[in-house]
Amino acid sequence: MPKEYINPPSLFRSRDHGFSQAVAASGTRTLYVSGQTAWDANKQLVGGADLADQARQAFRNVRTVVEASGGTIGDVVSLRIYVVDYRPEKAETIGNALRESFRGSAKPATTWIGVVSLADPGFLIEIEAIAVLE
DSSP, X not given: OOEEEEOOTTSOOGGGGTOBSEEEEOXXXXXXXXXXXXXXXXXXXXXXXXXXXXXXXXXXXXXXXXXXXXXXXXXXXXXXXXXXXXXXXXXXXXXXXHHHHSOSSOOOEEEEEEESOOSSTTOOEEEEEXXXXX
């Protein structure tokens, strides 16, 4: 399915941070992925109080949902990342997990949002995704 990753040179180089400024996509099916956290299949919190470990698990969960729907992580065109008590010093940790999950040039459009809390007091991060599938 055709996807166009839009990164105008007049804007900052967002791909260095793991995301594109915009993605235009067409396909036969759009998948809206509910917010994924660091829970495993048994509702055990992976990573404890470590934001990096929680972020990696949340991205793994996004991948699992997309693959269960017949897609790949490369089909993800948009992310919304909620981070508890976000501060700029957390950016590198989240950015590293984002870049680990989306290798190569296909980077989803992404928004990070700082929040006071999430559904469970142990959650440090929650990630929503939109994927366009063939």
